Amino acid sequence: MIETDVNTYQTEIGGYENCTWLKYKIIAYDNSGNRAVNDNHGHSYVYHVIPEFPSALILPLFMIATLLAVMAYRRRRLL
Numbered sequence: 001m002i003e004t005d006v007n008t009y010q011t012e013i014g015g016y017e018n019c020t021w022l023k024y025k026i027i028a029y030d031n032s033g034n035r036a037v038n039d040n041h042g043h044s045y046v047y048h049v050i051p052e053f054p055s056a057l058i059l060p061l062f063m064i065a066t067l068l069a070v071m072a073y074r075r076r077r078l079l
Contacts, residue, residue, distance in 0.1 A: 013047065016049045019050075022047040023046055025037060025044050026038040
């Protein structure tokens, strides 16, 4: 884990295939070897991998939305 701020750490969960369920808990040790566990009160944390929105679709959808907005504006202006 990487310290991002005082007493704040961050890490990434590695890449997994779509529709994968991950269960995890956080275990930390201090400099004296004391152990702390954060496991959601014994239920573990659950993460579901969802498919990403394909970036190739973002530009065409934005262009269509812009075209529809311009058409609606012109139609309103003519009335």
